[in-house]
Amino acid sequence: MTDATGKINLLGLTQAEMEQFFESIGEKRFRAGQMMKWIHHFGVDDFDAMSNVSKVLREKLKASAEIRGPEVVSEDISTDGTRKWVVRVASGSCVETVYIPQGSRGTLCVSSQAGCALDCSFCSTGKQGFNSDLSAAEVIGQVWIANKSFGSVPAKIDRAITNVVMMGMGEPLLNFENVMDALSLMMEDQAYGLSKRRVTISTSGVVPAIDRLKDFTDASLAISLHAPNDELRTQLVPINKKYPIKELLRSAAGYMSTLGERRVCVIEYTLIAGVNDHRQHARELAALLRDFPCKINIIPFNPFDQSDYRRPSDSSIGNFRQILHEAGYTVTVRTTRADDIGAACGQLVGAVGDNTRRSERYAEAASKRLLGEAQSAATGREFTKADNLAVSADRHGA
Ligand code: SF4
Numbered sequence: 328m329t330d331a332t333g334k335i336n337l338l339g340l341t342q343a344e345m346e347q348f349f350e351s352i353g354e355k356r357f358r359a360g361q362m363m364k365w366i367h368h369f370g371v372d373d374f375d376a377m378s379n380v381s382k383v384l385r386e387k388l389k390a391s392a393e394i395r396g397p398e399v400v401s402e403d404i405s406t407d408g409t410r411k412w413v414v415r416v417a418s419g420s421c422v423e424t425v426y427i428p429q430g431s432r433g434t435l436c437v438s439s440q441a442g443c444a445l446d447c448s449f450c451s452t453g454k455q456g457f458n459s460d461l462s463a464a465e466v467i468g469q470v471w472i473a474n475k476s477f478g479s480v481p482a483k484i485d486r487a488i489t490n491v492v493m494m495g496m497g498e499p500l501l502n503f504e505n506v507m508d509a510l511s512l513m514m515e516d517q518a519y520g521l522s523k524r525r526v527t528i529s530t531s532g533v534v535p536a537i538d539r540l541k542d543f544t545d546a547s548l549a550i551s552l553h554a555p556n557d558e559l560r561t562q563l564v565p566i567n568k569k570y571p572i573k574e575l576l577r578s579a580a581g582y583m584s585t586l587g588e589r590r591v592c593v594i595e596y597t598l599i600a601g602v603n604d605h606r607q608h609a610r611e612l613a614a615l616l617r618d619f620p621c622k623i624n625i626i627p628f629n630p631f632d633q634s635d636y637r638r639p640s641d642s643s644i645g646n647f648r649q650i651l652h653e654a655g656y657t658v659t660v661r662t663t664r665a666d667d668i669g670a671a672c673g674q675l676v677g678a679v680g681d682n683t684r685r686s687e688r689y690a691e692a693a694s695k696r697l698l699g700e701a702q703s704a705a706t707g708r709e710f711t712k713a714d715n716l717a718v719s720a721d722r723h724g725a
Pocket of ligand 1: 444445451453454495551
């Protein structure tokens, strides 16, 4: 857990690890609680500012430890109150964190990886390839940075961040241990003290990790489903080929059953015009989820460069919602926020040092598409289905 400086970064230590750390330097375990409050309640990163820590101990801490969050590259505030931070992590890549205020709620959307290996076809993060897992300090560091920007108030007092969703860049369950440590800090009273109902892990369906989840956390669960059948879901969420819908729902239901009654899973469904937004898809979805306790969150697709998907019309969103509602589901439709700072769902891009060459392939495909559109405009020829298929094949690395 030491970094390049040879010092241990206390920011990412869980309560138990912090106690072990103090024992390892010959100090009492109760120091762990003091330290966690300084770090997480008050956002302090300077040992000299810790007034209830003796000078001798402060010097000892300075010799072996530090409190270091990811570097903040930028912080933007949208006209609707949404905030977006771009932070640089140890691998050199940049990831994004978004804060969304809504009434009395303030939800922080946190990233778990720089880039993502899973390449969901509607997601801009996936287009950048994968660079690295974030450390526990880099995951919780995003909450720390956001909390500090609102003036760091102790847990249990009215505060800006009321909910955290692991729904930023990356697949959280492919960075399992670090994300579990960060989740425990989000819910730990000496740190952020958030209720287990207000901390949500969102996964595209890494079934073996969902099966392990109950041994590590009791946070809420969201499944990025996006399609009502395997054929379509495999096109949108390629990991479905490995872990098809039936297995995914079986695994999610198993985890939910450990959380007790009245906790329901959230089904995320990105609605894409002409792809998964037909009335028949809504009916199929209603039938699929009949025995699965859940509520459904519809996310109208947010267009971005490198994607030829389109946002559905308001009437198609309304029809989709109505069918599910009439089938007895609680359905919400996510409103697009913060277009002015590029913080809408599915648009997080950061700056990832891609290890996979995927970003290069997508850039090539996008420039071919632009070239095709320009040629088509010049000749007056319609962009044909064959052209689209060629672009699509490129997009999937064929
Ligand atoms: S939707 Fe999530 S899992 Fe899929 S590519 Fe994007 S970040 Fe990765």
